[in-house]
Amino acid sequence: MAGHPPGRRRGGGRPMSGEAAPARGRAGAIDGFRGLAALSTVAFHVWQQYFRYDARGSHPPVDNPVLGAVFSLEVIDLFFVLSAYLLTLSYARAAIDGRSTRPARLFLFRRAIRILPLYVLAVLVVWASRNPTLPGNWRDLVEHLTFTHVFDQQRIFYTLGPTWSLSLEVLFYLALVALGPLAVRVCRPLRRRRSRVAVCAAGCAFLFAAPLAWIAVAHYGFGVPHTDWVVYFGPQARFGGFAAGMGLAVATVALGDRGRLGPRTALLVAVLALAGLFALSLDSGPENFTFTFYHPIAAALWTVLLLGTLHVRRRTVWQTLLTSRWPAAVGLVSYSLFIWHEPVMLQLHRAGLLPTDQAGFPLALLVTFLVTLPVAAASYWLVEYPASLLGRLKDHRGRPREFYPEPATR
Structure with missing residues (x-):
C-alpha cells in the first residue's frame, strides 16, 4: 500500500473520493448560485414595480440605502x-x-x-x-x-x-x-x-x-x-x-x-467580490460612470466571486451556505422561477392581491414569493423534467441512441 499518493488509485487512475469532493461541492455551489440569483431576480422585479418617479425625484419602496442596494442588485450578469x-x-x-x-x-x-x-x-x-x-x-x-x-x-x-x-x-x-x-x-x-x-x-x-x-x-x-x-x-x-x-x-x-485556492484565500476573494458588488449597486446612480458601465463591472466581479467559490481545494463557509438544502432546491427550479415570476406577479396585481402603495412592498414581496415558488416547482416537474428526458435520445457523440428491450426474466 505504501508508495501511492493519498487520494489516488493505484496506477494513476481516477481520483478517489477525497479528490472528487471539490467537484461535488462545485456542482452544489452552482445550484446554490442559481437559486439565490433566481430569488434576487424576483425581488428586483417586485422592487421595480414599487419604485416611483415624480417631479420631486425618485422614491424607492424602502427608504434605506443599504436595503435598497441589496434589492436593486441586478444578477442577470451572474447568469451570463x-x-x-x-x-x-x-x-x-x-x-x-x-x-x-x-x-x-x-x-x-x-x-x-x-x-x-x-x-x-x-x-x-x-x-x-x-x-x-x-x-x-x-x-x-x-x-x-x-x-x-x-x-x-x-x-x-x-x-x-x-x-x-x-x-x-x-x-x-x-x-x-x-x-x-x-x-x-x-x-x-x-x-x-x-x-x-x-x-x-x-x-x-x-x-x-x-x-x-x-x-x-x-x-x-x-x-x-x-x-x-x-x-x-x-x-x-x-x-x-x-x-x-x-x-x-x-x-x-x-x-x-x-x-486551486486555499480556504482562507478563497473566502477572502469571495468576500471582496461581494463587497464590490454591493458597493456597485449602492453607487450606481443615474448618469455616473458606474451606472454606464454597471454590467461589465458586475460581470468582472461575479467572475471573481465564482473563482473564489468554485476553484477551491476545500469547502469554505460561503460554499457551505450555497450547498445547503434550500438554495439548492430553489436552484433546481430556477429556470421555471425565472420564466413565470413576472406574469404571476402581474396577475396577482390585476387580481388585487398585492398592495398598491409603496409601504406594501414587503408584503408584496412575500406574497409573490409564496405564489411563484410553488408555480415554479410544478412547472419544473410537469414541463422541464419530462423535456430533459429527451436528452437520452442521443449518445455522447450526438448520434441517435438505440434502445433495446429488457431481457425477459423467469
Missing part, C-alpha cells in the same frame, strides 16, 4: 457568466489540454431541450391571455418565438419581460459553437501549453473589451440615452458577461488542480 463558464469548459480543455469536445449538433440539441419547451409554452400562454382576439400583436409573438425581441425597442419587454436575456443566451450558443472549435484548431499546432493559454485568454479579453468600447462610444461619443434598449441591451453591449465567463473557464483550466 455562469452559463458561459459551464458551456466553455469543454472547449477550454480541448484547446489547452487536447481533450475532446462534443459535436455542435449535440450541444445545440441539448440546449434546445433545456430552454425551448418551457419557454415556448410560457410565451404562448402569456401572449394568448393578453391577446384574446386574433390576430393580436402577432409581431410580438413572432419576435419572442424567434428570440429577436431584444432588437425591438418597443417590444423588448413585452409578453415575458425578463426573457430578453434568453435572446442573448441563444446568440451566445451560436457564437460558442463557432468560436469554440476555432479556438481548438488555432491552439492545436502550438506546442507550448503557455502559448495555448495565452491565445485563449487573449480571445476572451478581446470579446470582453469590444462591448466596453461600444458602450463608451455610444454614451460618450454619440450621447445615446440609457433608455435606448437596443443599443445597451443588445449582444454588442452585453456580450462582455459571456466573455467573462469564457475567461473564467480558460483560467480554471489553465490553473488546474494545483492552482
Whole structure:
C-alpha cells in the first residue's frame, strides 16, 4: 500500500473520493448560485414595480440605502457568466489540454431541450391571455418565438419581460459553437501549453473589451440615452458577461488542480467580490460612470466571486451556505422561477392581491414569493423534467441512441 499518493488509485487512475469532493461541492455551489440569483431576480422585479418617479425625484419602496442596494442588485450578469463558464469548459480543455469536445449538433440539441419547451409554452400562454382576439400583436409573438425581441425597442419587454436575456443566451450558443472549435484548431499546432493559454485568454479579453468600447462610444461619443434598449441591451453591449465567463473557464483550466485556492484565500476573494458588488449597486446612480458601465463591472466581479467559490481545494463557509438544502432546491427550479415570476406577479396585481402603495412592498414581496415558488416547482416537474428526458435520445457523440428491450426474466 505504501508508495501511492493519498487520494489516488493505484496506477494513476481516477481520483478517489477525497479528490472528487471539490467537484461535488462545485456542482452544489452552482445550484446554490442559481437559486439565490433566481430569488434576487424576483425581488428586483417586485422592487421595480414599487419604485416611483415624480417631479420631486425618485422614491424607492424602502427608504434605506443599504436595503435598497441589496434589492436593486441586478444578477442577470451572474447568469451570463455562469452559463458561459459551464458551456466553455469543454472547449477550454480541448484547446489547452487536447481533450475532446462534443459535436455542435449535440450541444445545440441539448440546449434546445433545456430552454425551448418551457419557454415556448410560457410565451404562448402569456401572449394568448393578453391577446384574446386574433390576430393580436402577432409581431410580438413572432419576435419572442424567434428570440429577436431584444432588437425591438418597443417590444423588448413585452409578453415575458425578463426573457430578453434568453435572446442573448441563444446568440451566445451560436457564437460558442463557432468560436469554440476555432479556438481548438488555432491552439492545436502550438506546442507550448503557455502559448495555448495565452491565445485563449487573449480571445476572451478581446470579446470582453469590444462591448466596453461600444458602450463608451455610444454614451460618450454619440450621447445615446440609457433608455435606448437596443443599443445597451443588445449582444454588442452585453456580450462582455459571456466573455467573462469564457475567461473564467480558460483560467480554471489553465490553473488546474494545483492552482486551486486555499480556504482562507478563497473566502477572502469571495468576500471582496461581494463587497464590490454591493458597493456597485449602492453607487450606481443615474448618469455616473458606474451606472454606464454597471454590467461589465458586475460581470468582472461575479467572475471573481465564482473563482473564489468554485476553484477551491476545500469547502469554505460561503460554499457551505450555497450547498445547503434550500438554495439548492430553489436552484433546481430556477429556470421555471425565472420564466413565470413576472406574469404571476402581474396577475396577482390585476387580481388585487398585492398592495398598491409603496409601504406594501414587503408584503408584496412575500406574497409573490409564496405564489411563484410553488408555480415554479410544478412547472419544473410537469414541463422541464419530462423535456430533459429527451436528452437520452442521443449518445455522447450526438448520434441517435438505440434502445433495446429488457431481457425477459423467469
